Amino acid sequence: MIFKILFYIILIILRIVLIYSSNFKRVIFIKSLENIINGIEHIDFKVCEMAQDRLNSLAKPLGSLGKLEDIARKIAGITGKLNNSIINKRIIIMCADNGVIEEGVSSCPQYVTTKQTLNFKKGITGVGALALFYNCDLLVVDVGVNSDIDSPNVLNKKIRKSTNNMAKTFAMTYEEAVQAINIGVEMVKKSKDEGFDILGVGEMGIGNTSTSSAITTVLTGHMVEEVVGKGSGLLERDYINKINVIKKAIEINKPNKKDVIDVLSKIGGFDIAAMAGVFLGSAYYKIPVVIDGFISAVAALIAVRINPIVKEYLITSHASKEIGYKIIIDELGLEPMLNLDMRLGEGSGCPIAFSVVEASCAVMNNMATFEEADINDDYIDNVRDKSCYIVDR
Numbered sequence: 001m002i003f004k005i006l007f008y009i010i011l012i013i014l015r016i017v018l019i020y021s022s023n024f025k026r027v028i029f030i031k032s033l034e035n036i037i038n039g040i041e042h043i044d045f046k047v048c049e050m051a052q053d054r055l056n057s058l059a060k061p062l063g064s065l066g067k068l069e070d071i072a073r074k075i076a077g078i079t080g081k082l083n084n085s086i087i088n089k090r091i092i093i094m095c096a097d098n099g100v101i102e103e104g105v106s107s108c109p110q111y112v113t114t115k116q117t118l119n120f121k122k123g124i125t126g127v128g129a130l131a132l133f134y135n136c137d138l139l140v141v142d143v144g145v146n147s148d149i150d151s152p153n154v155l156n157k158k159i160r161k162s163t164n165n166m167a168k169t170f171a172m173t174y175e176e177a178v179q180a181i182n183i184g185v186e187m188v189k190k191s192k193d194e195g196f197d198i199l200g201v202g203e204m205g206i207g208n209t210s211t212s213s214a215i216t217t218v219l220t221g222h223m224v225e226e227v228v229g230k231g232s233g234l235l236e237r238d239y240i241n242k243i244n245v246i247k248k249a250i251e252i253n254k255p256n257k258k259d260v261i262d263v264l265s266k267i268g269g270f271d272i273a274a275m276a277g278v279f280l281g282s283a284y285y286k287i288p289v290v291i292d293g294f295i296s297a298v299a300a301l302i303a304v305r306i307n308p309i310v311k312e313y314l315i316t317s318h319a320s321k322e323i324g325y326k327i328i329i330d331e332l333g334l335e336p337m338l339n340l341d342m343r344l345g346e347g348s349g350c351p352i353a354f355s356v357v358e359a360s361c362a363v364m365n366n367m368a369t370f371e372e373a374d375i376n377d378d379y380i381d382n383v384r385d386k387s388c389y390i391v392d393r
Helices: 002-038 045-057 066-079 099-103 111-122 126-133 174-193 208-220 236-253 260-267 270-284 294-306 308-313 323-332 350-366
Strands: 089-096 137-144 198-204 289-291
Touching (some): 002 174, 089 111, 089 270, 099 236, 111 198, 137 174, 198 350, 208 260, 236 260, 260 294, 289 294, 294 308
Parallel strands (some): 198 289
8 A cells, every 4th residue: 555655655646747848848938039039130231221322323224123122232231341252152941840741731642751751952952053063052941851861961859750630730849849940040040140141931841831820820811722822733522631631620720820930830840930039049149040931931930930030131032933932021021132933842942042142242242333334424413312222121
């Protein structure tokens, strides 16, 4: 009898210790993230205005280089310098599997996540080939691939193998969502320490158009049917199933749209959470960061909902053909710089966008002013009105 009582006492103590340990871990994760969120500062608007003055003084019609001028001004505000060089470019690719794949929401088998995660740095994937062509580094991170990966080309930050099936229960715990976000922030610090000037954000995870669509539905208030695309290619019956699965996931998990991390944990993925961390980290460490397609844009929206200042550090790339992309980009109040009918993901739009950013810096650094070009610019004094070129705030 005494031994039985002792056994139950020990069991109760162990449970208390586990609960305390779990709560302590949650506090540590959240406190770390709160420090990042609260430490994000606005870009330097005074330098933005100086950049606009210089752009207005260049030997060209006012505003004639369009988005190149907008980008040059934003880069100046982020770095605090008028003259910038984009030399070291990196795309951070977050890789993870999604338990919702069990519901038949993708035409691709789950093992493709593992295969492509291993293939990225071989230069044979979409983003791999483009990164090689544009001389960009790839940082491939395993945050939840559903297999054991042992490769020098993949950084192991695995939280666990795959999220849960969101059509049955929460995709992950709140703590896991915060942990994934913190991993994204950590990858930005690593990149800054290694001397990278600009970052792009990509992903790999079969089933992640479903998680992205679910998040978009909740955060924007659009109907599921307005958001969901056919992903990598679904038959009509499978497409209808995908819509129903997402509706079911939202219904059973009841995500709280006022708490973005709650939404992320219940119907998101490790990849999206870690990508959101990259956007937050880029703002914290003052590095310009490029949005890729739909899934990357969803992660950017999450980061902006966590701290609206993040938007000031975002640079768009291409207009993704995924139908949810326009909803997200409109929600962010941004406009894509390119329209190439792309919808691959992976971060494939980032290398192309990097080249446009480089071009904007070349304009700022190398073009002559009217004075330097020995051109009398009195004839445009009456139209040189700064109020026409207000710096975004």
